[in-house]
Amino acid sequence: MGLSPSVSPTHYWTGRDGAQRLRYSVPSAQALRKTERAVYEYLGLRALEWDHQGR
Secondary structure (H helix, E strand, C coil): CCCCCCCCCCCCCCCCCCCHHHHHHHCHHHHHHHHHHHHHHHHHHHHHHHHHCCC
């Protein structure tokens, strides 16, 4: 194809002060709720699997 791609880093956090940087690295309440629900569902599936193995 004749292409010669070059490697370069992306998604740099530039121009943000310390408070802004902290805000981007702390999860939001909505993200924590989604994580809680995912863990709850995962544990429910594991419990169901363990229950069926005993039968």
